[in-house]
Amino acid sequence: MEKQEIYERLNSIFSVVLKHPDISLSPSSSANDVNGWTSLTHMILIDEIESTFKIKFKLNEILKFNNVGDMVACIEKKLG
Amino acid sequence: MIIRQANNEDIDFLITTIIEAEKSGGDKISYCGLFSITEDEVRSLLRQIFEEEMDGQEICVSNFLIAEIDGKPAGAFSSFIECADGMSSSMIKSNLITYFLDRQKLLSSSSNLLALKAIDIEREKNALQLESAYVYPQFRGRGVIGALINAHIQRKLELGFSFKKAQILLMDNNKPAQEAYKRAGFHIAQKKATDDELIFSFMPGNVRVLMEKEVV
Numbered sequence: 001m002e003k004q005e006i007y008e009r010l011n012s013i014f015s016v017v018l019k020h021p022d023i024s025l026s027p028s029s030s031a032n033d034v035n036g037w038t039s040l041t042h043m044i045l046i047d048e049i050e051s052t053f054k055i056k057f058k059l060n061e062i063l064k065f066n067n068v069g070d071m072v073a074c075i076e077k078k079l080g
Numbered sequence: 081m082i083i084r085q086a087n088n089e090d091i092d093f094l095i096t097t098i099i100e101a102e103k104s105g106g107d108k109i110s111y112c113g114l115f116s117i118t119e120d121e122v123r124s125l126l127r128q129i130f131e132e133e134m135d136g137q138e139i140c141v142s143n144f145l146i147a148e149i150d151g152k153p154a155g156a157f158s159s160f161i162e163c164a165d166g167m168s169s170s171m172i173k174s175n176l177i178t179y180f181l182d183r184q185k186l187l188s189s190s191s192n193l194l195a196l197k198a199i200d201i202e203r204e205k206n207a208l209q210l211e212s213a214y215v216y217p218q219f220r221g222r223g224v225i226g227a228l229i230n231a232h233i234q235r236k237l238e239l240g241f242s243f244k245k246a247q248i249l250l251m252d253n254n255k256p257a258q259e260a261y262k263r264a265g266f267h268i269a270q271k272k273a274t275d276d277e278l279i280f281s282f283m284p285g286n287v288r289v290l291m292e293k294e295v296v
């Protein structure tokens with residue numbers, strides 16, 4: 001899967017979960033600058049991402065997600 | 081009274097401490113209502129998180145101090161430095177819960193999580209956070225909480241952490257705890273309330289309070 005497609009799918013997941021229709025994530029996007037992305041919505045986001053991409057993150061992987069770029073790199077790696 | 085560092089043999093006691101602290105003097109365990117899980121499942125979840133020994137949040141054995149009176153555990157309290165390694169404590173805990181909790185339970189909790197968001201108060205970066213305090217009823221009124229708070233502050237300073245503030249998040253309905261913290265020098269710095277009735281199905285109240293004190 002191309003990186004661009006991963007971002008598009010993430011934009012869609014974040015928009016639905018956070019109830020903001022026009023979310024456009026960049027590699028540097030993080031909970032600090034995406035409106036509504038809190039520790040509580042984070043649980044739903046991770047669950048939706050795993051479900052959408054049919055992957056399961058390891059604990060030491062999600063604990064290293066400092067931003068969306070880290071997340072995308074991990075998804076890319078898992079999708080091979 | 082003796083204050084000592086918790087170890088792995090204390091995990092059962094620490095799980096009970098967290099569960100009693102969660103009740104905030106009532107009978108609701110927020111984890112049970114929030115995720116629609118039983119008390120046994122909460123205990124299992126907390127045990128899995130404890131076994132990870134993940135610093136930066138409260139469910140970590142080495143972050144707990146235990147007060148003993150006459151050789152018996154009288155109470156316990158956890159502490160950590162907020163964002164010490166960059167990630168917030170709530171985000172670390174969310175990741176741990178997401179990882180260990182059954183997917184269906186997580187999915188069914190989404191509306192509860194969104195309701196809880198309304199009373200979410202952000203902890204101050206680099207401030208000492210005190211969390212999950214519980215004193216057994218027979219040992220109350222003997223200064224256990226104050227002794228544990230002082231020991232946590234002293235211990236973190238000895239470990240080389242630099243912080244100017246100590247903070248505690250709790251529910252507003254837990255007045256006895258608030259009074260104990262006031263006696264220890266804390267004041268209410270922030271309150272957050274919600275009118276969403278859903279909150280009462282899993283939390284002991286609808287108002288969360290942040291108490292803090294300057295550390296000289």
